[in-house]
Amino acid sequence: MDYLKSLNAAQRAAVEYTEGPCMVIAGAGSGKTRVLTYRIAHLINKGVDPFNILSLTFTNKAAREMKERIGKVVGESEARNIWMGTFHSIFARILRVEADRIHYPSNFTIYDSADSKNLIKAIVKEMALDDKLYKPSVVANRISAAKNNLISPKVYRERAEIMADDEVSGRGKMVEIYAEYNKRLFKSSAMDFDDLLYKTNVLLRDHPDVLHKYQHKFKYLLVDEYQDTNFSQYLIVKKLAALNENLCVVGDDAQSIYGFRGANIQNILNFRKDYPDYKLFKLEQNYRSTKNIVAAANSVIGKNKDQIEKNVWTDNDQGDLIKVNRSMSDNEEGMFVANDIFQDKANLHLKNKDFAILYRTNSQSRAMEESLRKLNIPYRIYGGTSFYQRKEIKDILAYYRLTANPNDEEALKRVINYPARGIGKTTLEKITLQAGASGKSQWGVISEDLDKLPVNGGTKQRLNDFVTMMKSFAVQLETTDAFSLAEHIAKSVGLLRELYADKTPEGLSRYENVQELLNGIKEFSESENPEFEGRKPFLSEFLLDVALLTDADQNDEDDDKVSLMTIHASKGLEFPYVYVVGMEENLFPSQLSLTDRSELEEERRLFYVALTRAEKKATLTYAMTRYRFGQLNHSEPSRFIEEVDAKFLDKPETLENPWEDRSSDFGGNPWGKSNRSTSNSGNSYYRNKSQKQPAKSQPEPTFKAPKNLKKVSQANTATKPPATKPGSIVAGVQVTHEKFGKGKVLNVEGVHPNEKATVFFPSVGQKQLLLRFAKLDVVG
């Protein structure tokens, strides 16, 4: 048991205390993962069957990596049998097994947040509510909060204070939306993210035999990032652990950054109430960062009121001070960071992957990317619009989803008219209406009750063709392997062709993305997994977890690239050199957090997380001006810079005067002289300087003028009489058309208001024009 020797006293105690409840408070960089890994390895070495261990992590990637590390100690064949994954993926798996208990099919679809919001949007529209008031994001958050606190629509109605909240905000119909939303999910054989936890609670509550089964199965429970669990998750853990109480939770209250998602620090604080005889371990020695970084981070987090007392310290070197840099603009900030990386790399012989750039919001990546590209520094963005969120990927996945689960409403809406097949908005509305009235899904309506649908024959035919096509895919679900069917569908619906035809750079990348997805499915098809008993997996099996995959789960080629990501995404990671950019008021801390103490404290913890990612050196940067929604705005340095004890900062005097001449900063920068955008930024800086005021106060008159002009010209066209007088257009007359010029009417057919004229224009040839629309003037 060599691994025990590599642990310090506190770590070792936590690893060896295997029976009974315990909590490990793990300061940043204190070897938490190490403890978790060895604890599990230790359990297995002591004879615990891996099948009896459930370990819940925050990301699937963390689970994968931990399994790998455990495998190195106890052997891979043992490690693979541990139940390890995120709450969502583990309990989705269990829900599929036990689906019939809660009256769901086991192949239920998992709606991602975009699907949820679309459904909410549709419901708000159907209920004829004000979509400004009932914004999908607002409604989704409210429903999500309810579900995370195990409040069903029924309970919601009974809770006066919740209902009162809605009334006060003018959203009294919230609970009606919630109820309908759940109904529609069920009808679609779908669950949203929160349902995966909610329904697990229902399952364990209403089916004692099931609870019993899993209590026996999971004799040892571990929960990582416990500070980020919500009530729903807390209760699942509590129930599962109730029999054996071999529960070990690991976390750090100082790193709780998911309060907006319902995470509840109180879960940590309440642990002692649920398990009065619990054992507490504190990991306080930091192995990651320099003394300066640790002390600076401590000085920041000390400003928070709510926290568990601990003393994080380190034996590491003193290290560099934390550098603070001011730039004139967001672009210049990007240039500074890229330039700094470039120079450090050369001077200190570092690799790209030694650097990370962290920001509060995804939109900040752009300025960084541009600058890195200019210096040919390879980088990788984590998060952002994830691969699976891209339109082209969601479109094609929607076909697969609908094939596997025809009741999936969101999938059906996505593909029924894409690529365009003449089934428009009106038709879809009729289908939805009838689905609501009949209790059937939309698919049920078009596949079973098509003759009752009040649409014309052509539309009926097209709907029928669509149904026939989808059925032809469905029959192959269990005969054709995942890749073959996926490829067949992509080709035969014409999606691949349509994307291939688009030769714009964006179109090209869309096509490549779809190819990448197909490659992924191919890989999956050929993977050898005992679950599939020697045959190739089916497409439905590929779909099971796809909604739970995120960018962080993408294969992590050990490329030598600079990492760019949000601070949230950086949790649990570490890098020698870290830049925290956009250190500005209203950005970090976020504007939305300023009115609420607990939210501001969460922002501060976020800053703490950012700082403690750094091993050797941290750099904080902020810009005086920043583009937001395409508009230049003035910004102030973040209060968090002030909150770091000044003795840990390298904050040059020159920062005091924002308008001094800094043009020499550009001397010897690696961009060279020819680079236009460098000098562009310089120009904007000088322009600001000469006006001696920040750019924000400029009212931008030049911006508005053309807008007004446009409006005027629009009004003019609107007041023009609709050109064609009824009855004046007959075969033989000469006409003029705004675009096509002179022409001769050859024929007029159809009855009002659908008269269609065939007109010959010497300029463009023969045209069919609807008189109701076309502006035709009779000549003479």
Add this chain to the structure above:
DNA sequence: TTAGTTCGGGTTTTT
């Protein structure tokens, strides 16, 4: 019904 265009509004953070 569809395609093309304009308009308005949005930015936290993510399983």
Add this chain to the structure above:
DNA sequence: CCCGAACTAA
């Protein structure tokens, strides 16, 4: 600036 919704033209 960038997206989707709404509007407009055919």
